[in-house]
Amino acid sequence: MHSISILEPGMLTTVQSLGSPLFAEMGVPEGGAADRLSLIVGNRVLGNWDHAPALEFTLIGATVRFDSPSTIAITGGEAHIQLEGASTRPLQSWNPHRVGAGDIVRIGPITRGCRAYLCVAGGIAVPETLFGASTNLRAGFGGHHGRALRAGDTLEMNRAEPRPAIRVMDADRFAPHVLDRRTLRAIELPLANRFDPDGADRFWRTEFAVSNQSDRAGIRLEGEAIPTLCAGRMLSEGMTPGAIQIPENGQPIILGVDHPTTGGYPVLACVASVDLPILGQLRPRDKVRFEPVSVSDAHRLLRAQRQRLRQFPRQQVPIR
């Protein structure tokens, strides 16, 4: 058996891939890794497809045992990672490591950022649901039986093609973008009859704190209340990840990957695609502010980020 066993599940561990934005008209959100950039880097380090399914940990990592040899990479939020087996040593994140049959990998509390990804060569093997492997906890589908992992679960891994994993000299150069950036670039929507210019101005000036009532569906912020002209209510309409809603109490909610596909709170701005992965790394009490960006600048930034990802496999040396 080419598999991985969960000994301790951590706080909330799910199988996630890149999500699929194809079924919005059925009420299905995009889903997938909350920080897709870290998942993509982890998969590229191993020579996987970008969308190879991996484990997503939230705030506290899991302890897992490999039942057969594999190559792994842990990316995203920073945590202490300990390998226990033939040799016992700490593992460096953002880099590939060989593990042997029976080896145990312990991922501790995440101390910088909010979510970490354990990628395995070939990816975690789960049945495809709605063209994806990602877990949707609310509707209970995808991933491993549509639920968070528990102690005792065993997950199959795909057989990886025999290609050398690569040691990337500076794979962690993506870390500062997702882990340390606390200014989110966002595109302002037409204010229409929903906000007045003073309310919008206050939004762009305020520093908000991330509430602990935040999850994959949305990040709740706390700060100076933002007034709306429609008492925080309007006819329900389509939503996307990154949409910043202002409900009655004036405290913004940034929608996450498992967002409700429609909603009735007015939206003031939307986080630019280039900064969406940061949302997956915001942890309670983090401070964030917003910076307005034009649509064309947002596209330019996104293009630059994708180019950086494309150049990334060039700087590699095979590991032993």
Added chain:
Amino acid sequence: MLEEVYHDLPGAVKTLPFRLHMRPKRLQRIDYSAPMPAPAYEISWFGDRCLRICFGNQNTAETRALVFSAFQMIDKADVEGCFSATPAYTTLHVRFDPLAVREPERIIRSILDSPYTRPSRCEFHLIEIPVCYETEFAPDLASVAAHASLSPAEVVRLHSSAAYEVAFVGFTPGFGYLTGLPAQLAAPRLPSPRTRVPPGSVGIAGDQTGIYPSATPGGWRLIGRTPLRMFDANRAEPSVLSIGNGVRFRPIGRAEFESIQRTIEGRA
């Protein structure tokens, strides 16, 4: 504009096995061949990878029909790099890869303004949802009845005799926003929401009625439960409801509830 035709399909159970209990009856036709008013709409960016098409701010049957036909036209056009469209009461949000789609606004305008892509006739299903209104599944039936000054039996009769329309599916997988609740049945939300509403629960909140597809916290007043799985990602058609469907609720007893539930579980 609206012409309704109902056909009973007694053979449906045998010929459409996986649609058993989903599509026992067809069908409702909406005829768009009558000239529709030229759609007036506004397009604006909703972030950097989504366009919001707005057909006005009046939630009327005409506006919803415009949204629906626009949704179908964009869906059929199958633009490369265009992922999905989210219809709602008066808006349609179109999601795409901004680096793959050049000039998305122009593309959308050319689709929506072309007379050739306008659907001349759409077929819809009338979906019959079996609902057990018995006390065990209807903890709030009495309070809805009291609020409406009706007997519980009259609430059930009104709720199950009205014709509803799925304005759109949204919020959570498989949740249909239904229009058409009889005005007398409107009832406020619960003062404090339940921490867990069982899947299949049929509820009323304000002038809306709907079915919870999965177990969630919720503040709607519950008046019954359907044994159908409103959303099942592993089914050929995951969502029982989709935009434009007609919906009726058919009252069933406890025995039929359990028998339908067994049939569904047996197939899963």
